[in-house]
Amino acid sequence: MASDLKGLEVILGVTGGIAAYKAVDLASKLTGEGAVVHCILTDSACKLVVPKSFEAVTGREVFTGLWSAPQEYRIGHVSLADRAQVMVVAPATANLLAKAAIGLCDDLLSTTLCAAWEKPIIIAPAMNDRMWSNPAVQQNVGTLRNRGWRFVGPAAGRLACGREGLGRMAEPAEILDMIRSVCSGS
Ligand SMILES: Cc1cc2nc3c(=O)[nH]c(=O)nc-3n(C[C@H](O)[C@H](O)[C@H](O)COP(=O)(O)O)c2cc1C
Numbered sequence: 001m002a003s004d005l006k007g008l009e010v011i012l013g014v015t016g017g018i019a020a021y022k023a024v025d026l027a028s029k030l031t032g033e034g035a036v037v038h039c040i041l042t043d044s045a046c047k048l049v050v051p052k053s054f055e056a057v058t059g060r061e062v063f064t065g066l067w068s069a070p071q072e073y074r075i076g077h078v079s080l081a082d083r084a085q086v087m088v089v090a091p092a093t094a095n096l097l098a099k100a101a102i103g104l105c106d107d108l109l110s111t112t113l114c115a116a117w118e119k120p121i122i123i124a125p126a127m128n129d130r131m132w133s134n135p136a137v138q139q140n141v142g143t144l145r146n147r148g149w150r151f152v153g154p155a156a157g158r159l160a161c162g163r164e165g166l167g168r169m170a171e172p173a174e175i176l177d178m179i180r181s182v183c184s185g186s
Pocket residue numbers: 014015016017018019042043044045092093094095096126127128131
């Protein structure tokens with residue numbers, strides 16, 4: 001049976017959370033279902049995972065900088081945003097949520113998110129439980145939800161810092177389900 005994600009143009013933003021390694025699996029699963037996955041990694045993400053991993057699983061160029069625009073497009077962030085049918089950020093750091101909530105554009109991912117505001121945007125936050133419960137973070141989440149952004153997770157469980165709590169990134173399969181449901185309009 002053909003996947004309902006076949007041919008879907010997805011931008012996968014990866015930020016500097018320890019769960020960034022799980023985003024490789026997400027990129028792989030999306031590609032396996034026939035989606036065209038354009039990955040954007042922040043500088044912090046590149047300290048935790050290597051762009052090559054994403055290149056290997058998607059078979060596509062991976063973008064890491066505002067000034068190293070995609071070769072095939074004129075202005076990277078705008079053309080990527082135009083082309084994508086859905087944008088997913090997994091994992092999303094507290095920093096990314098804060099920047100997005102105020103429309104800050106200081107790197108390729110935040111600038112592309114700003115340009116893609118009319119597209120469906122799915123966020124999979126991941127962070128320490130104290131960071132997640134911080135009122136500033138919750139306020140930013142509220143702002144983005146009110147703007148129509150969809151959140152998946154975070155889940156409760158063992159966190160990278162060794163604590164138990166709410167802050168684990170949703171599993172790739174759950175994020176895929178959210179992408180399916182958003183793209184089918186349900
Ligand atoms: C090892 C390590 C793991 C981190 N994990 C997280 C995390 O899971 N969630 C988070 O919000 N920040 C985390 N941070 C902090 C972010 O990397 C930091 O706020 C950074 O500025 C995020 O940049 P970005 O949003 O542009 O990727 C971590 C930092 C380090 C050094």
